[in-house]
Amino acid sequence: MAPLMFSFRFLFFLSPVLFLMISTQSAPYCYNDKGNYTTNSTYQTNLNTLLSFLSSPSNNGNGYGFYNSSYGENPDQVYAIGLCRGDITGNPCRYCLSNATQLLTQSCPNQKEAFVVFDQCTLRYASRSIYGAMEIVPNLMLYNIQNVSYDVDGFFQELSTLLQDLRGQAAGNGSLRKFAAGTATANNFQTIYGLAQCTPDLTEQICSDCLGRSLADIPECCQGKVGARISKPSCDLRYEIYRFVDPTTVPPLPSSPPPLSSPPLPSTSTGGSKSNRSHTVIIIVVPIVVSVVLIVIFFCICLRVRRTKKKLENRKLIPGSDDTDEIGPAESLQFDLATIRVSTDDFSEANKLGQGGFGSVYRGRLLNGKDIAVKRLSTNSGQGDLEFKNEVLLVAKLQHRNLVTLLGFCLEGNERLLIYEYVPNASLDHIIFDPTKRAQLDWVRRYKIIVGTARGLLYLHEESRLKIIHRDLKASNILIDAEMNPKISDFGMARLFVPDQTQGNTSRIVGTL
Structure with missing residues (x-):
């Protein structure tokens, strides 16, 4: 994220407020005051089972990068919440969570509670229920080492407006995904990219409160910096002067939440003669077949045109050049x-x-x-x-x-x-x-x-x-x-x-x- 070549793969923290440079790949935090478990205990077995299930292909979460599960029975029950960035879903999301589970179990051995921040996901587990509650400790403050070089006040005025807008959008986005990303333009025509996200289990008000605390942290850690990330267990706030979210991969939210389960429809007998049923089948099938054929033909034509255009572009790399084979080497x-x-x-x-x-x-x-x-x-x-x-x-x-x-x-x-x-x-x-x-x-x-x-x-x-x-x-x-x-x-x-x-x-x- 910053123009630095080094990185720290494993970091262990004691303070609940953490200042890091944005070049850090990952930031694990071990709750030393929340108790320990013994090796090969029931708690460790439950924890390993839960973390393995969390990133498994069979677990789709809520479909938008949010995973919330528990396993076992008291007093050895384990709770876990995983959250991927709003533009990261499917296999990349599970891959990030898989890396997070490995890092936490290695970095926080025998700790009953732990939390880790990656660029594309966060993961935490605990021996208590953490669903629906705002967690603001630890407070990870990461910043880009580069300073704003032009009109600092104007830059942060535009930034504040952008992040406040994203705060409201993320908090009001419903129960499936509390995520918002957007841009603003500073006075020197510098584009600012921003992101706000909460775990979807939070209410609109709690999400807004969590992001509000992160906004208040920016002057403390990152004033004058071109980029920063304030990451709490329940919410994330980030801004940079380069694009770090791919808007084309953000899945759209449905108009209404999908049902948790859909019972199979019972088989029913239809009335009418055999001839009527045949007409109905023909009326339904023929348009579908014709539509599919037309779509296939359309895509074949587009693919052929694209390949032809690509060959022409590769054949003549430099405009105005007569060497049509310059790309040869x-x-x-x-x-x-x-x-x-x-x-x-x-x-x-x-x-x-x-x-x-x-x-x-x-x-x-x-x-x-x-x-x-x-x-x-x-x-x-x-x-x-x-x-x-x-x-x-x-x-x-x-x-x-x-x-x-x-x-x-x-x-x-x-x-x-x-x-x-x-x-x-x-x-x-x-x-x-x-x-x-x-x-x-x-x-x-x-x-x-x-x-x-x-x-x-x-x-x-x-x-x-x-x-x-x-x-x-x-x-x-x-x-x-x-x-x-x-x-x-x-x-x-x-x-x-x-x-x-x-x-x-x-x-x-x-x-x-």
Whole structure:
């Protein structure tokens, strides 16, 4: 969530008010004052059974990411509530809850009550009934380390209006899903994304009260920050300057709650002659069959047009270019979007390595076990299709030990992804500006990085088949591998020169100020 490369997987807390940086993957809290259970006891058996059922495929919760169950009998009865973010349902929701159950049982052994916060879900269990009651302890306050740089008062005035609106929407959304997400625009045209959510077991008033307490916490922990999350067991409040909720995956609420159970309808005999019944069947079946055939034909036509359009786009990547086979070197490296989503756990925050001016970078793992780094260009970034295709064409043709290796790319719909080799030591700026990692840079390593970077530039300028000027070389674009070798990355601003060209004019300023 923040441009930081490190994360803390396991955190143990004693204070009910917790301040964390937003880079934390997960935050478990163990209620040390609520009692313990003994190993292999009935309570532990009930707890393991309940948590296993909570994330099992057979348990659909209320259909909107809310899971509430209990198991056993007093005094060993266990209660649990799981809640997924409003845009996360089905298998991704159960996957998050499964990770949460594993983390809680490992982080809080023998504790009768525990609570954990993930980016996509929260989970808590207790030895008492927790349904319908507002729980505000622990109070997890997470914040983005980046500060608002323009018109701070105007930013937080718009933010306050947005979160108050979302508070009312979430509280009034009924008993199936108390969730609302929306946007506001600050005075500098900066978009603010917000989210408010309560567990659906709360009444409208209790949900509003819980979110109101979270709103009051923002000045205490996060004033001046571009992003924050206030997470309590009963409600969540969050805002950021980038989109973290996919509105297209939020399931619509039905006009009326579905019945808990529907008894099978009894078989009945119908009156009328056999001829009348036959006419009825024909009247019903024929329109259905015709409709299905028309729909299938329509989708086949759309699919064919889409494939043809995609082939034409891939065949001619750079507008105005006469080279219809420029995609040749990269065409065999094209990944499908579904593969990348699986490898990055659907671009989860837990796999986020950092964020730059053109989008976010995620760590992924392919089915063959190979680690990758996925650069996901934001739709409102400064890098358009031309820069994206430029980077694909350039990097696919470059092979040097001091240049990052392009493994593939993906161009589907609005998604533009670049798949690189994973470099474990992140970028040079993370080492230079980190007091601990900086100590690793003795003169031998510094000299190795300097010489390697120079060799990479020499290859680009003189030795490669294409003469390339990078135009955005900086510490954050020099990646460091496991052997401390530098690798130049990010060719979105690169420019080609003819072999004998020594100078050129540009029509716009590029690079980093």
